Amino acid sequence: MTRRSSQANIIDSSTDAGWGIIPPVCNDNDNRHWSAFYATPLGYVEMEARKWLRAKPDTWLTFIWQERVYMRHFDRFYSRSYAARLATEFARDVVQGRVTP
Numbered sequence: 310m311t312r313r314s315s316q317a318n319i320i321d322s323s324t325d326a327g328w329g330i331i332p333p334v335c336n337d338n339d340n341r342h343w344s345a346f347y348a349t350p351l352g353y354v355e356m357e358a359r360k361w362l363r364a365k366p367d368t369w370l371t372f373i374w375q376e377r378v379y380m381r382h383f384d385r386f387y388s389r390s391y392a393a394r395l396a397t398e399f400a401r402d403v404v405q406g407r408v409t410p
Contacts, residue, residue, distance in 0.1 A: 343389060352373070356369070356370055365384050368395075
C-alpha cells in the first residue's frame with residue numbers, strides 16, 4: 310500500500326529567521342567553539358569558529374547559491390555578531406559574482 314500526502318496530518322508553520330543559533334560544538338564554558346546559521350537577505354550562511362589549543366584559530370562561512378557551495382575561511386576567531394557581518398558581505402559577494410566558483 311502506498312501512502313499519499315493527502316492521508317498525512319500536515320502542519321505548516323513559520324517563524325522569524327533572524328538568528329538560528331546552534332549550541333556550542335563542545336561543552337566547555339569559554340566559548341572556544343561555536344556554530345550558527347545566519348539569515349542574510351540573500352539566503353542562509355552557516356558559520357563556525359574554533360580556537361584550537363595548539364593551532365591557529367579559524368572561522369568558516371558556508372553559503373549555497375544556485376546549486377553551488379561557497380566557503381570562505383578566516384585564520385582568526387570571530388564572535389557570532391562579527392561573523393554575521395562577514396556572512397552578509399560574503400553572501401553579497403557571491404551573488405554579485407565577486408567570488409569565483
